Amino acid sequence: MNSGKTAVVAAIALFLFYTGLILSLLTFFEGQRFLDVLLAPDTLFSIRLSVITATLAMILAVGIGLPAAYSLSRFQFPGKKLVDTLLELPLIMSPVALGAALLVFFNTPFGNVIQERGILFIFEFPGIVLAQFATIAGLATRLMKTALDEISPRYEAVARSLGASAWEAFRKVTLPLSLRGILSAMILCWAKAVGEFGATVTLAGTMAFKTETMPVAIFMSLASADIPKTIILILILAGIGLAALYAVRLVEKRPQVL
Amino acid sequence: MIEVRGLHLSLGDFRIENLNFTLKEGAFNVLLGPTGAGKTLILESIAGLRRVPKGRILVDEEEVQHLPPEKRGVAYVPQDLALFPHLTVERNLAFGLRTPSKNFVKDDPHLARLVETLKIDHLLQRYPQGLSGGEKQRVALGRALAPSPRLLLLDEPLAALDPALKNEIQQLLISLHRSLGFTALHVTHDLDEAYLLGERINVLIRGKLEQSGGKEEVFLHPRTIGAARFLGMRNLFRARVLRRDKARESIAVGAWGKEVILPLEHCARPPSMGEEVFLYLRPEEVMILRPGKPVKESLRQNVFAGKVERILDRGTHRWVLFRPSGLEVQVEINLPNYVFRNLGLQEGQEIQVAMRRESFWVIPAKRCSPLIARPANIP
Numbered sequence: 001m002n003s004g005k006t007a008v009v010a011a012i013a014l015f016l017f018y019t020g021l022i023l024s025l026l027t028f029f030e031g032q033r034f035l036d037v038l039l040a041p042d043t044l045f046s047i048r049l050s051v052i053t054a055t056l057a058m059i060l061a062v063g064i065g066l067p068a069a070y071s072l073s074r075f076q077f078p079g080k081k082l083v084d085t086l087l088e089l090p091l092i093m094s095p096v097a098l099g100a101a102l103l104v105f106f107n108t109p110f111g112n113v114i115q116e117r118g119i120l121f122i123f124e125f126p127g128i129v130l131a132q133f134a135t136i137a138g139l140a141t142r143l144m145k146t147a148l149d150e151i152s153p154r155y156e157a158v159a160r161s162l163g164a165s166a167w168e169a170f171r172k173v174t175l176p177l178s179l180r181g182i183l184s185a186m187i188l189c190w191a192k193a194v195g196e197f198g199a200t201v202t203l204a205g206t207m208a209f210k211t212e213t214m215p216v217a218i219f220m221s222l223a224s225a226d227i228p229k230t231i232i233l234i235l236i237l238a239g240i241g242l243a244a245l246y247a248v249r250l251v252e253k254r255p256q257v258l
Numbered sequence: 259m260i261e262v263r264g265l266h267l268s269l270g271d272f273r274i275e276n277l278n279f280t281l282k283e284g285a286f287n288v289l290l291g292p293t294g295a296g297k298t299l300i301l302e303s304i305a306g307l308r309r310v311p312k313g314r315i316l317v318d319e320e321e322v323q324h325l326p327p328e329k330r331g332v333a334y335v336p337q338d339l340a341l342f343p344h345l346t347v348e349r350n351l352a353f354g355l356r357t358p359s360k361n362f363v364k365d366d367p368h369l370a371r372l373v374e375t376l377k378i379d380h381l382l383q384r385y386p387q388g389l390s391g392g393e394k395q396r397v398a399l400g401r402a403l404a405p406s407p408r409l410l411l412l413d414e415p416l417a418a419l420d421p422a423l424k425n426e427i428q429q430l431l432i433s434l435h436r437s438l439g440f441t442a443l444h445v446t447h448d449l450d451e452a453y454l455l456g457e458r459i460n461v462l463i464r465g466k467l468e469q470s471g472g473k474e475e476v477f478l479h480p481r482t483i484g485a486a487r488f489l490g491m492r493n494l495f496r497a498r499v500l501r502r503d504k505a506r507e508s509i510a511v512g513a514w515g516k517e518v519i520l521p522l523e524h525c526a527r528p529p530s531m532g533e534e535v536f537l538y539l540r541p542e543e544v545m546i547l548r549p550g551k552p553v554k555e556s557l558r559q560n561v562f563a564g565k566v567e568r569i570l571d572r573g574t575h576r577w578v579l580f581r582p583s584g585l586e587v588q589v590e591i592n593l594p595n596y597v598f599r600n601l602g603l604q605e606g607q608e609i610q611v612a613m614r615r616e617s618f619w620v621i622p623a624k625r626c627s628p629l630i631a632r633p634a635n636i637p
Contacts, residue, residue, distance in 0.1 A: 154340040157307050160327035161334035162354030163405060172353075176344045 025235065030228040037232040045209055046217040047236070053125070053213065054193035057132035061140040061193075062186055069144035070170070074153060090138035098134050099202025102127075106203075123205045128213060131199035136189040143188065147181020148174065183251045191244035195237060214240075259283045260304075260409050260441065265313030267299050274299065274465040277313070281409070281443055281458070286435050288456030289445045290476075292488055296465040297445040301411050304443070305334040317408050333407035337414045339398040341386035347397050348382040354405035369404055375437050376400045376430070391419060395427050403440060412444040416451060428454055449490060453477060461485045481526045483536050483621050493539035493590050496623070499529045511620065513537050514585045518618065519559050525620040534623040541592040543617030546578075546601055547610040557612040566607045569598075578603060580611060 037043055071077070072084060090098060105111045106122055114121070121127040151174050159169035175182075197215035204211040206220055214237045221229040260281040267274040274296050281287045289297050302308045304315055306327030315323040322330045333354070342350050351369065352358040359365050363373055363382065373379050376396040386394060395415065402410055416424045428451065435442065446452055452459055452473070459476045461468040468485035469476055480486035486494060497513035507522045509529065518537065522528065529535055547553060553561065564582040571577075576598040578591040591611065593601070603609070 152338070152340065154336045154338060155342060157302075157305070157327070158334055158336065158340045158401075159342075159353065160307075161305050161330075161332060161407075161411075162401070163328045163356065164353070165328055166326070173342055173344075177342075 022238070025231045028227045029231050029235075033228055034232055034235075037229050038236060042208060042212065042217065043233065043236070046212045046214050046233075047240075049125075049128070049212065050194050050214040050240075053128045053132055054190050054196075056129045057136060057193045058140070058186055058190040060129070060133050061137040061189055062144070062182070065137055065141035066144055066182070069141045069148055070174075072141070073145050073148040074156075087138040087141050090135055091142070095131075095135055095196060095198025095200075096202055097198075099131055099199035102131060102134060102199065102203045122203060123207065123211060125204075125211070127204035128200050128211055131203045132193040132196045135196050135199050136193050139192065140185055140189045143185035144178075144182055147178040147185060150181065151177045180251055184248045187244050187248045187251065191241050194240055194244075259316075259318065260443070261314075261316040262300075262304070263314040263316065265300070265303065265315070266311055267296070267303055267308065267313075268311070269296075269299055272296060272299070272465065277465070277467060279460050279467055279470055281441060283441050284439050285441065285457040286431070286455055287441070287443045288452045288459045289443060289462055290447070290449070290452040290456070290459055291462035292447055294464075295447075295462045297447075297462055298413055300462070301334075301413050301443065301445050304409070305332050305411055306330050307334070331408035332411060333402035333405065333409070334411045335398050335402045335413065335415050337417055339394055339415065341389075341394055341398055341401070343386050345385075346382065347378060347384055347386070347389075350386065350397055350401045351382075351404050353401060368406060371437070372400055372403055375434055392423050392426055395419075395423075396430065399430075399434065403434075403438065406440075408441065410440050410442040412442060414445050414447070416446070417448070424451075431455060449477075461488065463488055478540075479526065479619060480538075480621060483623065486536070486538060486621055491538055493541055494621075495537045495539070495587060497535050497537040497620075499531055499533045499535060502531070508615075509620075511535060511537060514582065514587050516562075516585075518613070520615050520618040520620065524616070524618050526622060529620060529622065536621040536623055538619040538621060539589060539613060540617045540619065541577075541590045543614055544580075544589065544591045545612045545614065546591065546593070546603070547612055548601070549610075553612060557614060559615065560613040561610060562613065563608070563610050566603055566605055566609060569603060569605055576603075580609070582611075 068083075068087075072080065072087075103122065106115055119126045121130055155173045155177065156166075156169040159173045160166065164172060194213075195215055196213075197219065200211070200213055201216060201219065206212065206216050208220070212220065214233065218230055218233045218237065221233060260283070262277060262279050265274065265277040267277075272294075277300070289300065291297050299308065303310050303323075306322070306325060306329075310323040313323065314321055317330060317332065322332075327334075342353065345353070348363065351373070352362055355362060355366075363369050363379075373382075376399060378393065378396050378400055381389065381393055381397065386397065389397065398415065416427055419427065431444075432455065444455055446455075456473050458471065459473050460470045461476060461480075463484045466484075468482045468488075469480060476485070477489060480489055480491065483494070495513050497511040497518070500510040500512050500517060502509045502522065508519055509522055509525065510517050510519050512518075525535075545557065547557075547561070562582040562585075564580055564585075566578055567581050567588065568579040569576055570579075572592075575595060576593045578593055578598075580589045580591055581587070582589065589611070593603075
């Protein structure tokens with residue numbers, strides 16, 4: 001078998017693996033309960049909570065990650081490689097470990113001050129946002145840096161020679177040219193935040209109608225051995241994820257001229 | 259007037275130290291040099307895209323080396339042109355204008371003239387992706403000139419073009435410059451392009467400015483051996499100054515074991531006695547003597563007999579490689595095709611050539627020699 005055929009067989013095998021996983025869910029799928037579970041107050045709460053926290057986490061990650069990505073893409077500075085490496089840490093670190101690290105941080109004297117005089121994070125709504133932010137910030141920065149790397153710095157150089165300030169050159173040239181990549185990064189990070197479980201459950205716990213995001217709801221229904229409800233929740237979460245991935249494809253398909 | 263004074267720049271291991279040059283106002287200036295000479299580094303420093311650690315850049319007597327690019331009034335056209343792909347040609351042109359009106363092309367006489375000269379009126383609503391290479395060049399020039407910059411920097415914008423398009427854009431640059439009279443600094447490694455476009459040429463080699471001057475001055479009278487070699491001069495021979503005839507304003511140099519007499523004004527600088535120099539022999543100025551024909555008195559001083567070793571057809575002219583008898587040197591002679599046909603030269607043929615005094619140019623061998631030294635031992 002030549003290498004081309006081997007690659008195609010590998011792709012088909014991977015496709016069958018994931019299709020098999022999804023189809024196996026149908027073994028315990030109770031179609032007549034689907035609408036009941038979807039419209040149940042706890043499901044609607046967890047969907048709403050997941051969407052809101054993921055959106056906030058994504059906005060924070062992009063707000064801080066975009067300038068960081070720009071500086072990593074455009075400038076040379078001492079410690080750049082170290083910063084670059086640290087940004088990848090959340091990508092390979094277990095989310096539970098990340099959540100545990102956050103939990104430990106809020107038990108340090110500095111963390112206590114934040115908790116007592118600022119915002120409560122442990123077992124609270126801000127804790128979910130923070131856990132999701134911690135998980136996606138590195139990814140967001142990495143993806144946006146890749147998008148910015150694809151835009152030649154020459155555009156900005158020319159823009160500045162034509163009288164644009166550094167901010168104007170970024171806003172009028174680099175940002176529109178890298179917008180597709182940045183939008184893709186935003187959608188992917190949002191989808192990852194929606195599905196975040198490990199860090200959230202460690203920092204914010206599993207409190208119904210309080211910190212019950214979609215993945216937490218799946219965990220809780222599985223723990224109470226309600227398999228059909230678990231499957232329906234998984235399908236809803238998978239649906240949200242697929243919609244996000246489809247949105248990424250749509251963004252990437254947009255013509256070059258914005 | 260644009261002046262660069264005591265400029266120090268570095269990029270990795272590459273260094274430019276104490277660079278000085280002046281660009282003539284309203285002229286098409288060329289920065290000519292081989293790849294790796296530091297041309298782009300200098301251009302980017304003038305544009306404000308690189309930090310200048312030491313030295314001054316003056317634009318109209320204003321020091322600009324500390325100013326950000328947008329405050330310098332220096333427009334920049336890179337090799338890849340960098341037309342903004344998300345903007346129409348019209349919006350590209352308007353980019354450098356502070357408050358463009360809705361019909362800014364028609365409202366602004368300067369822009370109307372620019373668009374007309376560049377012949378891009380029909381392209382205004384198109385995006386750069388759909389334009390041909392020549393159209394992109396025109397738009398990039400228009401965009402750079404729209405805000406009437408104090409200096410236009412062109413970083414080898416013609417380097418990647420095919421010969422026909424290159425010729426078209428060169429003609430366009432000439433007519434555009436004649437029409438608008440802007441000050442330009444054009445970077446290139448192309449000798450033909452530099453000669454065609456440049457009113458003043460600055461030759462840069464390995465970060466050092468070898469020579470600045472008018473194009474005839476630079477191309478016909480290189481002041482350093484580095485400049486001469488870069489300019490493609492091959493008839494360069496090691497020689498030594500033997501004596502100087504003050505009355506006749508001439509010098510005698512020893513080359514190939516012979517004595518060559520030439521006018522003092524044909525030296526890059528007055529040489530000192532015994533100084534090592536390079537003797538450049540202009541290949542188009544060497545005369546092949548017809549057998550039996552009397553030789554003029556003025557030509558008799560430097561006549562050499564020898565053999566035609568090779569003849570190469572260079573299309574526009576013939577390239578004859580001549581070896582003087584008993585000498586281990588080869589002299590290149592360029593002959594127009596009609597002269598070559600009239601002479602009926604063959605490879606291996608014995609001939610006599612006359613090297614006119616005017617065909618010589620003497621270049622100092624050492625760069626560090628004093629420029630206008632007249633040692634007392636010269637008679």
